[in-house]
């Protein structure tokens with residue numbers, strides 16, 4: 166059934182001996198059909214994962230993913246690749262732990278090398294109060310079946326002796342560690358899901374922007390696109406930073422703002438950081454890629470935007486965060502930086518829910534952290550599209566929590582997008 170065939174070591178040897186003539190494109194480039202049972206708007210990680218699980222796990226058919234640019238050109242190919250399930254709250258931890266478990270079997274499941282690397286993540290703490298908060302978070306994680314360890318200062322020093330332990334304002338006192346956290350090659354995630362969905366008959370239609378959503382008597386009937394009208398019984402929206410724009414086609418206003426988040430890569434360095442590290446006294450997170458570049462990021466730019474590029478003040482702010490954590494980073498040259506448009510929700514947690522329009526479903530509000538959610542988000546959105554019921558791990562991700570005051574405010578920061 167696989168369009169491009171099953172990938173394996175034996176296949177690589179066979180192709181090497183026969184002139185590499187058997188490789189086929191990883192997915193087709195189909196023309197849109199007149200109508201589908203289900204259309205998913207957005208060919209990012211979440212849209213592609215949704216299509217994949219809808220076809221594979223829920224036996225859906227006549228499915229299309231409509232992408233305005235190219236598959237994986239959005240945030241799924243722009244993030245800093247960190248995965249983890251180190252959450253505190255009831256509404257979040259089971260979902261992110263479900264996602265981490267899916268990551269652990271993903272490459273075998275979709276037969277693609279996504280370089281899932283459980284190299285461990287540490288969150289540094291700098292005060293006694295922060296240590297107590299991390300202890301509480303670690304206990305909540307363990308109670309939900311995740312792994313967590315509290316490291317003292319000496320344990321952190323043994324791992325990363327070059328950190329600025331005695332900074333007068335932000336001394337490093339220890340860290341919360343999740344060994345199963347780590348990194349994944351981000352664009353390979355989009356490619357793996359795309360290939361797996363295509364092989365199960367999903368039409369992946371690129372250069373096809375949705376410009377309108379048609380409804381009749383409160384029910385969705387299809388979408389207007391730059392390639393014409395396409396009918397659909399169900400439409401799922403997974404467009405991340407463009408959520409407000411797309412949902413405005415049916416007059417729905419969301420508790421979501423769009424902001425730029427930038428990422429940075431330094432020149433290649435010798436092996437320095439073998440895991441992922443986050444700074445507890447500022448917004449700075451870093452890992453090292455297999456090519457040697459330090460991959461890091463920080464805050465969103467402090468204004469609303471749909472432009473996929475950032476500005477200098479945040480470059481300076483992130484560099485300062487890095488310098489205060491590990492001063493020797495100032496000797497490294499910055500190779501490149503880029504931006505993605507984040508769908509910042511007002512409590513920092515996502516939404517996977519039906520809408521007031523029959524047949525229209527929404528997935529968004531992922532803030533800084535939707536990459537690690539990709540497998541569970543796809544699975545839970547597919548579950549919702551197939552059954553009209555929320556998946557048990559995503560039952561809290563409803564629109565009405567904002568009306569009822571049942572926010573899932575993991576960080577207790579209120580409606581301040583930059584702090585989530």
Ligand SMILES: Cc1cc2nc3c(=O)[nH]c(=O)nc-3n(C[C@H](O)[C@H](O)[C@H](O)COP(=O)(O)OP(=O)(O)OC[C@H]3O[C@@H](n4cnc5c(N)ncnc54)[C@H](O)[C@@H]3O)c2cc1C
Nearest residue numbers: 207209210211233239240241244245247375505535536537
């Ligand atoms: C710099 C940066 C660093 C990040 N770091 C991390 C991290 O370390 N860990 C983590 O967990 N998360 C991280 N994130 C967040 C994560 O990348 C996102 O939350 C997640 O990728 C969003 O889901 P997605 O992959 O579906 O989005 P996207 O890949 O953006 O997919 C949405 C797609 O919808 C398409 N689209 C939009 N409008 C339309 C339309 N009208 N018609 C058709 N298609 C449309 C877009 O072109 C896009 O391809 C980071 C994000 C950025 C930008």
